[in-house]
Amino acid sequence: MAAVEIYDTTLRDGTQGEGISFSAEDKVKIALKLDKMGFHFVEGGWPGSNPKDMAFFRRIKSCRLGHARVAAFGCTRRPGVTAVEDANIQSVLAAGAPVATIFGKTWDFHVLHALGTTLDENLAMIKESLAFLKSRGLTVIYDAEHFFDGFKANPAYALATLKAAAAGGAATLVLCDTNGGNLPADIAAVIRRVRDEIPLPLGIHCHNDGELAVANTLAAVEAGATHVQGTVNGYGERCGNANLCSIIPNLTLKCGHETIPRQSLAGLTELSRYVSELANMHPSSHQPFVGTSAFAHKGGVHVSAILKDTRTYEHIDPALVGNRRRVLVSELSGLSNLMYKYQELNLNLGTSSEENRRLLEEIKELEHQGFQFEGAEGSFELLLHRAYNHYREPFKLENLRIIIEMRENSPVYSEAIIKLTVGDRVVHTAAEGNGPVNALDNALRKALEEFYPAIARMQLNDYKVRVLDEKDGTGAVVRVLIESGDGERSWGTVGVSPNIIEASWQALVDSIAYGLLKSGKETKPCQSGTA
Numbered sequence: 001m002a003a004v005e006i007y008d009t010t011l012r013d014g015t016q017g018e019g020i021s022f023s024a025e026d027k028v029k030i031a032l033k034l035d036k037m038g039f040h041f042v043e044g045g046w047p048g049s050n051p052k053d054m055a056f057f058r059r060i061k062s063c064r065l066g067h068a069r070v071a072a073f074g075c076t077r078r079p080g081v082t083a084v085e086d087a088n089i090q091s092v093l094a095a096g097a098p099v100a101t102i103f104g105k106t107w108d109f110h111v112l113h114a115l116g117t118t119l120d121e122n123l124a125m126i127k128e129s130l131a132f133l134k135s136r137g138l139t140v141i142y143d144a145e146h147f148f149d150g151f152k153a154n155p156a157y158a159l160a161t162l163k164a165a166a167a168g169g170a171a172t173l174v175l176c177d178t179n180g181g182n183l184p185a186d187i188a189a190v191i192r193r194v195r196d197e198i199p200l201p202l203g204i205h206c207h208n209d210g211e212l213a214v215a216n217t218l219a220a221v222e223a224g225a226t227h228v229q230g231t232v233n234g235y236g237e238r239c240g241n242a243n244l245c246s247i248i249p250n251l252t253l254k255c256g257h258e259t260i261p262r263q264s265l266a267g268l269t270e271l272s273r274y275v276s277e278l279a280n281m282h283p284s285s286h287q288p289f290v291g292t293s294a295f296a297h298k299g300g301v302h303v304s305a306i307l308k309d310t311r312t313y314e315h316i317d318p319a320l321v322g323n324r325r326r327v328l329v330s331e332l333s334g335l336s337n338l339m340y341k342y343q344e345l346n347l348n349l350g351t352s353s354e355e356n357r358r359l360l361e362e363i364k365e366l367e368h369q370g371f372q373f374e375g376a377e378g379s380f381e382l383l384l385h386r387a388y389n390h391y392r393e394p395f396k397l398e399n400l401r402i403i404i405e406m407r408e409n410s411p412v413y414s415e416a417i418i419k420l421t422v423g424d425r426v427v428h429t430a431a432e433g434n435g436p437v438n439a440l441d442n443a444l445r446k447a448l449e450e451f452y453p454a455i456a457r458m459q460l461n462d463y464k465v466r467v468l469d470e471k472d473g474t475g476a477v478v479r480v481l482i483e484s485g486d487g488e489r490s491w492g493t494v495g496v497s498p499n500i501i502e503a504s505w506q507a508l509v510d511s512i513a514y515g516l517l518k519s520g521k522e523t524k525p526c527q528s529g530t531a
Ligand SMILES: CC(=O)SCCNC(=O)CCNC(=O)[C@H](O)C(C)(C)COP(=O)(O)OP(=O)(O)OC[C@H]1O[C@@H](n2cnc3c(N)ncnc32)[C@H](O)[C@@H]1OP(=O)(O)O
Pocket: 013, 016, 046, 048, 049, 050, 075, 076, 077, 078, 079, 103, 104, 105, 114, 115, 116, 145, 178, 237
């Protein structure tokens, strides 16, 4: 199967996505990562657009890249000026990148209404812009904007624009589904028509407005395209660009094309999370191949089969793309889910199927009440320990009181007063907080830290409340999910009650109990406050 060039435009088209912005430094980091993974091209930005993109090109020049070629993006010259006089073309040159990617108009409607020039002048703009950059030693890639829509409207003119680009010295002609509305069969048919007319390598650049960007890209490759443009995580203008985290494994593992090296394929999940981290975007758990749910099995029937052979419910081995299999426990579980969890957590539990059945029923009942263990692995593991009676709670609540005081012109005052039994001692303490849950958290820590010094390292990272039955208004049941961490690991815990303080208490207690269980201190208190 033919090799396919992978051209990443996360740093240019990706940043056209709502909410996405990278600093010049972040762009350099991403470019270096893509280079290390064997991407063929990294489009760094539009140097004529803003100082940050120009700064990227200045910085990347001093980096030694092993594989990728850096591309500077821009448009054809403006109507009525020469290429040498055009500020945008000059800034592409000034970027100092070895590759220039220039987009031009294909669609006669766009030439007349968006550019406001003649069809002939547009052809001259394309040819002269490319020829000028090529004459200055750059490899020039031509992005034919709106190619598929333009071809439908006026095929002869669309082909004439590509011929102008070829005459200007384009190395590759990239056909763009700019509005993202075409279907795979149409994309493939047009690629074949162009392939028969113009003897240059063809590329594909798809947007995701019809949720077909990946399918359209694969169809284009099937029809003869050998260069693929897309972005990490599918970031991009409107609904995004074709997602390289899906395209690369599909092309490599399913279609047998050579793309990035096989060992880099196993870095895709990490790449996806790295880029989402720098973009400050929540990673999408449902993203195919690289999302945390991509290989998460929930239904009992699925887990039962997975235990026999993973191929029963997995289209590939998750390790091939650096991802991992997960089994979730919920009201949809069967005994197989529990068995898998025992193995995964290395717990020597669950020998009696009667006990396991009882535990499964308890889980289903708790889920019916509103608990959700999928995002609360800490509470789930504690539930297992508690069910098998091998577990000693690290403390016991005797009494808890919360005072909230509101006075005109003063901040709301919150205080928690708590009485606990720890081992054979009774502790009585109080703490303030910026709200009742914070006061509760502070009081609990204050009471326990002399017994369990590991608590000092634990922190609450996230606190979420979900109203479960909104129609009950302020009397509704709420679910509290707490995400905690200790610098080494993080864990989720859950509480459910019609009283938000009680739900928070349950999740907080589990958070500390689980943290202690995992810190190795188990649940045995230190003697009289010594560590
Ligand atoms: C399909 C794509 O994704 S293409 C990439 C789109 N990305 C971006 O637009 C992000 C970066 N853009 C920018 O920073 C700015 O738009 C700039 C600096 C490029 C231009 O800014 P301005 O000069 O103020 O123009 P403005 O953005 O208002 O309009 C775009 C101009 O480009 C022209 N233009 C559009 N496509 C082309 C083209 N292929 N060749 C030449 N000119 C073009 C438009 O006709 C319009 O010209 P006009 O001002 O004479 O009407």
